[in-house]
Amino acid sequence: MNAPHPMTPPQGGETAELKVLVAAPRGFCAGVDRAIRIVELALERFGAPVYVRHEIVHNRYVVESLKAKGAIFVESLDQVPDGVPVVFSAHGVPKAVPAKAEARGLDYIDATCPLVSKVHRQAERANEAGRHIVFVGHAGHPEVIGTLGQLPEGAMTLVESVDDVAKLSPPDPELLSYLTQTTLSVDDTRDIIAALQHRFPAISGPRGEDICYATSNRQEAVKAIAGQCDRMIVIGAPNSSNSLRLVEVAERLGTPAHLVQRGTDVDPAWLDDIGTLGITAGASAPETLVREVIDAVAAHRPITEEVVVTAEENMVFKLPRGLEAA
Secondary structure: OOOOOOOOOOOOOOOOOEEEEEEEOOOOOHHHHHHHHHHHHHHHHHOOOEEEEOOOOOOHHHHHHHHHHOEEEEOOHHHOOOOOOEEEOOOOOOOHHHHHHHHHOOOEEEOOOHHHHHHHHHHHHHHHOOOEEEEEOOOOOHHHHHHHOOOOOOOEEEEOOHHHHHOOOOOOOOOEEEEEOOOOOHHHHHHHHHHHHHHOOOOEOOOOOOOOHHHHHHHHHHHHHHOOOOEEEEEOOOOOHHHHHHHHHHHHOOOOEEEEOOHHHOOHHHHOOOOEEEEEEOOOOOHHHHHHHHHHHHOOOOEEEEEEEOOOOOOOOOOOOOOOOO
């Protein structure tokens, strides 16, 4: 980790103008946008209530907004009554979940992000080729649970760190593949993959990186501004993997960073004695929360706002059949 850079105190005390650098890209990605739209369209087509297994995306504001429209969030299909539609979250689900829904005759809509579904298909292909799969991810995260659940138990081994790589004892070191969770730290994952390739030279990986474009872009945007900032605020949920990674990216560059969910979470003490503040948002955070946080900052200090663009995003994912015309 780099040594923290010195704070740049403002001239003239607390009321001096604070420079706010807003990262771009930030906030909603195409997969999140699609998942939320699926729930909204399901409500239009079927009427309330529509059940959603797990949070559709990891953001309390989004979940509460959908609840107000008639969505009911549950953690298990056992909580879904017969005869009502159910939506599976953007993080993906184990194969046993749609199988159980079909056995009960439930109408279900799969809102899994297409980039997560791509990892599921890669796992199936590697398994069909007789390869054991090393999956890089965070234990307990819904995306990891969903991916591990695509194959029979024992077909995949989860690793979370370089240290885990040293403990691996695969059935056949010559028949190995690796895949990764889509919302990881780009730098951490690169180190883990390097350790896998060093220990198992025959290991194969995906043709392209599994970490999604939005996760990579948001991390690069933080890297572009963190060195210019005395402090950073990341807007996202505490259970949002990609948001937590943004905090880590900033702090590794020596910039103190805070994760907030709303403007009310901004501590005025964070704004004392600094000259430049960076702001970004995880892929599940809507732009309205970005504006709310900037307004909260401006309520404590006069600001000048500058958007720093490091990439343009125009990705759009198709909606499931049947909902397109809803």
